[in-house]
Amino acid sequence: xxxxxxxxxxxxxxxxxxxxxxxxxxxxxxxxxxxxxxxxxxxxxxxxxxxxxxxxxxxxxxxxxxxxxxxxxxxxxxxxxxxxxxxxxxxxxxxxxxxxxxxxxxxxxxxxxxxxxxxxxxxxxxxxxxxxxxxxxxxxxxxxxxxxxxxxxxxxxxxxxxxxxxxxxxxxxxxxxxxxxxxxxxxxxxxxxxxxxxxxxxxxxxxxxxxxxxxxxxxxxxxxxxxxxxxxxxxxxxxxxx
Numbered sequence: 308x309x310x311x312x313x314x315x316x317x318x319x320x321x322x323x324x325x326x327x328x329x330x331x332x333x334x335x336x337x338x339x340x341x342x343x344x345x346x347x348x349x350x351x352x353x354x355x356x357x358x359x360x361x362x363x364x365x366x367x368x369x370x371x372x373x374x375x376x377x378x379x380x381x382x383x384x385x386x387x388x389x390x391x392x393x394x395x396x397x398x399x400x401x402x403x404x405x406x407x408x409x410x411x412x413x414x415x416x417x418x419x420x421x422x423x424x425x426x427x428x429x430x431x432x433x434x435x436x437x438x439x440x441x442x443x444x445x446x447x448x449x450x451x452x453x454x455x456x457x458x459x460x461x462x463x464x465x466x467x468x469x470x471x472x473x474x475x476x477x478x479x480x481x482x483x484x485x486x487x488x489x490x491x492x493x494x495x496x497x498x499x500x501x502x503x504x505x506x507x508x509x510x511x512x513x514x515x516x517x518x519x520x521x522x523x524x525x526x527x528x529x530x531x532x533x534x535x536x537x538x539x540x541x542x543x544x545x546x547x548x549x
Contacts, residue, residue: 309345309386309387309416309418309465309467309483309484309485310344310345310346310386310387311342311343311344311345311416311417311418311527312340312342312343312345312413312415312416312417313340313341313342313343313413313414313415313416313417313433313435313539313540314339314340314343314351314352314412314413314414315339315340315341315414315415315537315540316339316412316414316440316441317339318330318333318334318337318352320440320441321352321360321412321441324412324440324441325354325357325360325410325412326357327354327358327359327360328358330352330360332361333352333360333361333362336350336362337351337352337362340535341534341535341536341537341539341540342417342527342534342535342539342540343365344534345365345366345386345387346383346386348364348365348366348382349364349365350362350363350364350365351363351365351411352412353409353410353411353412353446353448353461353463354409354410354412354443354497355407355409355448355497356497357493357494357497361461362461363409363448363461363462363463364382364460364461364462364463365386365462365463365464366381366382366383366385366386366462366464367381367382367385367398367399367402367447367448367449367462367463367464368381368382368385368449368451368460368462369381369397369398369399369401369402369449369451370401370449370450370451370452371401372451374455375453375455378451378453378460381398382462384398385398385399385462385464386464386465387464387465387466387467387485388447388464388465388466388467389466389467389483390445390466390467390468390486390507390510391468391507391510393447393466393506394503394507399447399464401449402447402448402449403447403506405499406498406499406500406501407447407448407449407499408445408446408447408448408496408497408499408501408506409446409447409448409463409497410443410444410445410446410488410493410496410497411443411444411445411446411463411465412441412442412443413441413442413443413444413485414435414440414441414442415433415434415435415436415540416433416434416435416485417431417432417433417434417523417527418431418432418434418474418477418478419431419432419478420432420476420477420478420479421479421480426480430522430525431522431523431524431525431527431528432477432520432521432522432523433520433521433523433539433540434473434474434477434518434519434520435518435519435520436487436513436517436518436519437517437518437519438517439490442487442488443487443488443493443496444465444466444485444486444487444488445465445466445485445486445487445488445496445509445510446463446464446465446466447463447464447466448461448462448463449461449462449463465485465486466485466486466510467483467484467485467486468483468484468485468486468510468511468512469482469483469484469512470482470483470484470512471484471512471513471514471515471518472515473515473518473520474512474515474518477520484512484513486509486510486511487513488509489513492509495509496509521542521543522542522543523539523540523541523542523543524539524541524543525543526539527539
């Protein structure tokens, strides 16, 4: 599922997109990322209300987590959540009860198409929206107190849903995609009074006509090649793929 995203926006672009009063508190901590690997557990802007954003770590750590060692294990397992199962998972239970839903601003995401049954040959794709340079993925967040060093960790997970036709073709193994919220439902998602039925109803696949994708270089998975540069989003030349 979605473990790789693109957040190639400036703070000014973020402020204008969501009409935020200020992003000054993020200025010294945020640098745009053309490729973000969720397993790096980096911090990025997350909206917790229509007027408030903070830097949260990707990979939700439930408040009841006892130690850093356990937290490091859990957050590898909570980068995303199957939306149809969210209310059945203990890690997400309290955040859902407390209405801690959030918007995760993204400019695109990455998936790999399996070319054989075992996934030994995979082709990477960059997926994005045709009509929005920055879009919102649905998520929830948590606050965890690290008692070992007295710090507070704000973390999040994003939700996935069944794939639309475009994503079925690309993510052809699990056939899932992130829950991309249409503009008109963004504020609804942040409404803390939503019912369980309302929350599940918002977790629908975005129509494929709104999306586009292209193959990118397999160098995205190379540890030697820098990925935080615009070239990671570019259409691949044939010589780079195989």
